[in-house]
Amino acid sequence: MRTLATALLTALAAAPALALAAPPPLDMETIMADPDWIGQAVEEPYWSVDGSQVYYSLKRDGSPVRDLYRVPAAGGAAVKLDPAAAATADGTKQVFDREHRHAAFVRHGDIFLRDLGSGTTVQVTRSATAETSPHLSADGRLLTWRAGNDWFAYNTVGGPAWQAAVVEAKDDPKKDKTSDLQDQQQALFTTLRGIKSDEKAMKADADALAAADPGRAPEAFYLGKDVAIVDTSLSPDGRYLLVVTKAKDADDGKVADLTHYVTDSGYAEPEATRPYVGRNDPAPQSLTLLDLRAHATYALDTATLPGIHEDPLAEIRAKTVAALRKAGKDDRADKLAAPKTRPVIVNAEYSPGIVWSGDGHEVAVQLRAVDNKDRWIATVDFDRHALATQHRLTDKAWINWDNNDFGWLNDGRTLWYLSEETGYSHLYTRALGGKATALTSGRFEVDHPVLSADGKTFYVRTNQVAPYSYDVYRLASSGGALTRVTTYQGMDDFALSPNGRQLAVLHSAPYVPSQLATVSADGGTPRELTNTVKPGFADHAWIAPKIVEVPSAHGAGTIYAKFYGPADAAQAASRPAVIFVHGAGYLQNVHLSYPSYFREQMFHNLLVQRGYVVLDMDYRASKGYGRDWRTAIYRNMGHPELDDLLDGKAWLVKNQGVDPKRVGMYGGSYGGFMTLMSLLRAPGEFAAGAALRPVTDWTSYNHDYTANILNDPQLDPDAYATSSPINYADKLQDPLLIEHGLIDDNVLASDSIRLYQRFIELHKQNFWMSLYPMERHGFVHPDSWHDEYRRIDELFKDKLGQ
Missing domain, CATH: 3.40.50.1820 (Alpha/Beta hydrolase fold, catalytic domain)
Structure with missing residues (x-):
């Protein structure tokens, strides 16, 4: 049985000979009308926790609202969920413990926990703040999540949720900040000394009570008033917190404005947009490791990254500086001096910037030079409180925005990552401190790597057949040949089922918006689950x-x-x-x-x-x-x-x-x-x-x-x-x-x-x-x-x- 996309492609290929002799005429009004007449693309598919259903979204005709649908993975009629049904649907961002005894997910911005044996679902949070990033520890006993930059934890056997760490971008109020005048006052007046002594005694008693009571909120970490928190990441076991900061007063540069001329108010209204390039470079970022158990703070120095002291722009810099000095613009030339240590940021915009191993014993951070010439993957040595570089990708032009995915194999001691080092994006593994192993190679691109729950198989999207043809392939995480799983040629995205036996696939064709199918993880004939293309569009004799x-x-x-x-x-x-x-x-x-x-x-x-x-x-x-x-x-x-x-x-x-x-x-x-x-x-x-x-x-x-x-x-x-x-x-x-x-x-x-x-x-x-x-x-x-x-x-x- 041919797939929907294959059948449509075949029909389109034949269309010129069969139908284009007298095609129905097109007109500008039709083709530039609201695209609802074409039919909606299937969006954001995800599996039910038990793997029996697939959820997806469709834009509602005549409205930007998206409706949630559910369809059996084995095929059958899709059901649009009304608000009551959507409120009880399985959520997104699903995570499982290693033995698949528990699952957690996000529904309408709250965290839910399900016991997969009994089927019991517990709503863990109910707040106006959107919670994200759920994670279950490998043994399934600890559930963690974040709200903004704050992290919370919950014991899966029950009990209250707690804030895993309190981190403040301010000075520590416990530190005595005295002046010469205050010292003189303390020396002169016994009453003031007595008040001060009483305050210290009360504070010491409160601290002792808090330290002995596990039910109290954790003691706060103070990072200083001169920094702003950019990101945080909690280890799965709740032991460590990585904090990304930048200077609080970092200036992005003057922001350009635009003007709205047609407005509800009847007045022209300005809108701030963005700075221009080079007005100020991105603010450098710093990494801080917090040991939550020992309540200790460690700065992680990025100056140890290989190549960090080099100047890849030295030749261009020298030419420009010479021209400025010749023109008498010494002040501008002085500002172009190369930094002794190149500033870096965590490369988190197009890839995960920080990834913990499943057991929480290792963490990898992807860093990028602000000049865009280097990308490093470094791990944290928790004993030395230092970064250890595992991979450096350098490019005399610039590091790609895409194809920077990375993570851990199930052993928790081997990294996997994508790299363009051979000229094409390919998948690699590297045991900590060891040599890299290329899992794929050739003149084609590999992206979207997904590791199976058992850690034995990668699923990737590649254009191995031809640059314009994309499908899902699988390969062993230990290495071996790529094996083709789908044959759509127009494969847009995929999601692996919780049990690792099936893929939910979004596929499309030149005149077919994304449709949903399921296919065995080993390949074979897919089951088409949707067909949202409207007859008025599908019946036209479009040119292939x-x-x-x-x-x-x-x-x-x-x-x-x-x-x-x-x-x-x-x-x-x-x-x-x-x-x-x-x-x-x-x-x-x-x-x-x-x-x-x-x-x-x-x-x-x-x-x-x-x-x-x-x-x-x-x-x-x-x-x-x-x-x-x-x-x-x-x-x-x-x-x-x-x-x-x-x-x-x-x-x-x-x-x-x-x-x-x-x-x-x-x-x-x-x-x-x-x-x-x-x-x-x-x-x-x-x-x-x-x-x-x-x-x-x-x-x-x-x-x-x-x-x-x-x-x-x-x-x-x-x-x-x-x-x-x-x-x-x-x-x-x-x-x-x-x-x-x-x-x-x-x-x-x-x-x-x-x-x-x-x-x-x-x-x-x-x-x-x-x-x-x-x-x-x-x-x-x-x-x-x-x-x-x-x-x-x-x-x-x-x-x-x-």
């Missing part, structure tokens, strides 16, 4: 995108792309073409899953109906192709990508007979940036371009993304000058449409407005701008989507002659 390989004339190898054209390839000859440029830079859009650019995909169908062909390329910097592809743009954004887009145009001319004078381009965000770079750096190559919410000057963008690729603007001004479209504004000669949401808090509208002013001052022609007062970076209102794409459609019709 053809994945093509565009040869690079610039030494990059193969550039993968999706081609949209008529059923009869000969009809493509002499047609105009449009190149679509995806956003985000580090994003993969050439794949067999449902695209995040689903509206654009429908627009591509409309363009083919209008008489165009369309090419959608994974230019250099795109995700899924390894480290070298990702970092090809280091200090040089917009240049390798333009080479690739020009190669795409050449491929269209050579292989599809496209008229080279009638090739247009459009894209949003990074795609808007690349549209600008294409028109401004290669004038005459493209007949017209539409740049949606584009970055025009990288010095105005955020720090986290930009500093990775271009370093800080003060340190590396050449990289910013080379990479910013506004510096090429004088080259504009081809028709350009700019479109931007006025309340975009990602790429600020000021980016487009500043470029527009530059064109005005240069006396340029054939440029237009459309602003959308109610839209942020990702448009959400159908009227805006319609207007945006109507203008793009009209631009191409007018300038490409179709």
Whole structure:
């Protein structure tokens, strides 16, 4: 029996020959309407505690509200849970003890504990504060969780919950802080000395009573008034607490504002957004180990990390400093001095920053240099109260945002982690103090590793078959071959069942939003549990995108792309073409899953109906192709990508007979940036371009993304000058449409407005701008989507002659 996605893909592949001779006409109103007409994607699936059911969410038609559904894992009708049923459903973030005698989970922000033998469920917390991160000790006797940065514990045999640690970012009030005047007063007056003595006696008695009474709240730890707590992590046995701090007065830099012009109040209203890149680097972070049993505090020194005293930016720094001193700007040059010890932060934004072994006897911390050139995984030596580096990943460009997962094997003494050290993300293990073992290797990517409860098997997502094809594979945690579990080619996510025997899989296809299935952990025929695609969308004769390989004339190898054209390839000859440029830079859009650019995909169908062909390329910097592809743009954004887009145009001319004078381009965000770079750096190559919410000057963008690729603007001004479209504004000669949401808090509208002013001052022609007062970076209102794409459609019709 074929899977839903396979059947639909087969049908789509046949569709051009069977149905596209006279397809039902598309129109802008339909494809840019509220996407509820397509059908909702299945979201956030998770297993019931006993593994018999799968829960998932669906957006409600006409509303942003998500409803919770439950469906038997073996197949059957799904049930939408009403509020009463949802209030008794199994929750998320499920954890189990090693013998699977107990389970804990989060439901509506509270912690619940279930005895898996009796089925009894106990609500452990009931508070207005959202509790998260439940954890059961290996023996199942201790349940811990967090609320904000505070940690709590509960004995599973019963009794009151207690706060595991009290940590305060203030000075210790017990420490005597006396002045010369106070000392003189104590020396002069016996009454004052007596009062002081009584106070000390009362405090000593209270401390003795508290120390002898396990029912009292724990004694507080005071970290000092000059720090702010960033994160905390409690060991599963409740013995230790790791605390991440930064300087309390750390300044992120001046924050840019935007203005809401259409408001309920009728007045224009400002909104603070974010600082610009390099205005202030991320605040360095420090690690403190608290021994809760001994009530002792230990600072963990990151200055012992290998390479921490090196300056990977020394060559760039020397060049910039020399230029500043030559220009008489010694004050600026002085500020660029290399730090003796590079500052670090805990790398917790895209991966778990701190991971404890199951027994709580070991902990690993992932640290990243603020300059983005190094990532370390270090463990804590509890006897020496020091960090011990287990793995260092260094990159002359920048460490990837993704593929930094790590954790422990069940022995609690062996780490597993992902690393790009060979040029592709692969899975490794390393016993503490030992050598690393590569579990996977090859010219493909591995992500989302999940270790089975028995610790014997990893399940991972890979694109081993082809860069655009993703499925679940399994392999032994001791090493061995990858074995394919699913064959969807468009596998989006998965969750392992509590007993480790099944996977809940989210899969999709080019015109099928994510659907839910279950499959044996050993592979085999999946059970399809959902089909949420509405007939009006499913019945349309959509064009199956053809994945093509565009040869690079610039030494990059193969550039993968999706081609949209008529059923009869000969009809493509002499047609105009449009190149679509995806956003985000580090994003993969050439794949067999449902695209995040689903509206654009429908627009591509409309363009083919209008008489165009369309090419959608994974230019250099795109995700899924390894480290070298990702970092090809280091200090040089917009240049390798333009080479690739020009190669795409050449491929269209050579292989599809496209008229080279009638090739247009459009894209949003990074795609808007690349549209600008294409028109401004290669004038005459493209007949017209539409740049949606584009970055025009990288010095105005955020720090986290930009500093990775271009370093800080003060340190590396050449990289910013080379990479910013506004510096090429004088080259504009081809028709350009700019479109931007006025309340975009990602790429600020000021980016487009500043470029527009530059064109005005240069006396340029054939440029237009459309602003959308109610839209942020990702448009959400159908009227805006319609207007945006109507203008793009009209631009191409007018300038490409179709």
